Amino acid sequence: MRRRQLPFIAALAAPLLPMPTRAQTPEWPSRPIRIIVTFPPGGSSDIVARVLADVLSQRLPQRVLVDNRPGAGGTLGAAYVATQPADGYTLMLSNTAPIVMSPPIYPSVTYDPVGGFTHIAYLGATPLVIVVNPRLVPATDLAGLVEWIKAQRVPPGFGTSGAGSVAHIFGEQFMQRTGAQLTHVPYRGSAPMQADLLGGAIPLSFDTLPQNVENIRAGRLRAIAITAPARQDMAPEVPTTAEAGFPGLLAENWLGLAGPRGLPPAITQRLHTETMAALASPQVRARIDEHGIAMRAMTPPEFTAFVAEEVRTVGGAVRALGLTAN
CATH class of the missing domain: 3.40.190.150 (Bordetella uptake gene, domain 1)
Incomplete structure (x- = not known):
C-alpha cells in the first residue's frame, strides 16, 4: 500500500519544488x-x-x-x-x-x-566636410583656404563638436599637413557650433557632412572639401581632399x-x-x-x-x- 502511494505523493509535491532558473528569469526585454x-x-x-x-x-x-x-x-x-x-x-x-x-x-x-x-x-560611417562662412572667408577651394589662413595675423578659429571629436583630431592633422595655424574652438555638439559659424563668431569648421548639407545648398555655408576617398551622393559637387590636392587627408x-x-x-x-x-x-x-x-x-x-x-x-x-x- 505504501509503494502505491509514493507516485501520488510525488505528484502532489512537484509544484513545491523550485522551478528551473530560466522560468524564474523574466524574458528580455521586460522593461x-x-x-x-x-x-x-x-x-x-x-x-x-x-x-x-x-x-x-x-x-x-x-x-x-x-x-x-x-x-x-x-x-x-x-x-x-x-x-x-x-x-x-x-x-x-x-x-x-x-x-x-x-x-x-x-x-x-x-x-x-x-x-x-x-x-x-x-x-x-560618414565623412567630414570643411565648411566656411562665405561672408568671412573668400576662399573657394582647399588651396585657397590654406593660403587665406596663412595670411591671417592671428590664427583663425575652427569649430568642432567637441574636444576629442573626429573633427578636432582632423583639425590637428590638417594643421600638420598644410602648415596652416588654426585655433581649436570646441563646442558641446554640432548645433551650437553651427549657430556660431552662421553668425560669424568663427570663420570655418570641420563637421560631419549631413549636418551641413542644408546650409551648403542654401548658400549660407560654402563647402571646401570632404574627407572621404570619393565624392558623396548627397553633395556631388563638393570635391574630396584628394581631388583638392591633399591625398591622405581623410577622416570619418x-x-x-x-x-x-x-x-x-x-x-x-x-x-x-x-x-x-x-x-x-x-x-x-x-x-x-x-x-x-x-x-x-x-x-x-x-x-x-x-x-x-x-x-x-x-x-x-x-x-x-x-x-x-x-
Whole structure:
C-alpha cells in the first residue's frame, strides 16, 4: 500500500519544488531600453539613435528610448554605460570619438574602449566636410583656404563638436599637413557650433557632412572639401581632399551599437539581429541615406575586431599628437 502511494505523493509535491532558473528569469526585454547618446541632440549620433530607437520599439516588446549624456568628447556618456549592469537595458550609440579619439586625450578616462564594452553592431560611417562662412572667408577651394589662413595675423578659429571629436583630431592633422595655424574652438555638439559659424563668431569648421548639407545648398555655408576617398551622393559637387590636392587627408565618424561588457550572448545576438533587420527596412534606409551614412554589416566579433584595430591604428596616431584635454 505504501509503494502505491509514493507516485501520488510525488505528484502532489512537484509544484513545491523550485522551478528551473530560466522560468524564474523574466524574458528580455521586460522593461524599456535606453540608448545613451554621448553627444547633445541634433548631431549624427543623435539622429541615427532616434531612427534606430523608433524601429526597434516596433520590433521589440518594449519601448527603446534615447538618453543624451554629452560631455568630455563623449567620454562621460561612455563611462556611464561602462558601469551599468550588463542586462541589455542600457546601450550606447558608440562612435569614433569616445571609443577611439577621446581616450588618449582625456587623462580621466578609466574604461577600456575595446574590452570595456560589448560591441553589438556596426551601423555605418560618414565623412567630414570643411565648411566656411562665405561672408568671412573668400576662399573657394582647399588651396585657397590654406593660403587665406596663412595670411591671417592671428590664427583663425575652427569649430568642432567637441574636444576629442573626429573633427578636432582632423583639425590637428590638417594643421600638420598644410602648415596652416588654426585655433581649436570646441563646442558641446554640432548645433551650437553651427549657430556660431552662421553668425560669424568663427570663420570655418570641420563637421560631419549631413549636418551641413542644408546650409551648403542654401548658400549660407560654402563647402571646401570632404574627407572621404570619393565624392558623396548627397553633395556631388563638393570635391574630396584628394581631388583638392591633399591625398591622405581623410577622416570619418563611424557609428555602432554597444552595451556594457559581459552582455549575455543571447541578448547580444538578439540586438544584433533586430538592428540588422531595422537597417534593412526601407524606412530606416531612406533616413540613413538622407544623412549620408554608408552602412556596412558586421557580426559582433567582426565589429569588436574593427574597434580593436581602430583603437590601435587611429588611436595610436592620436596619441602620437600628444594632445591633452583639461
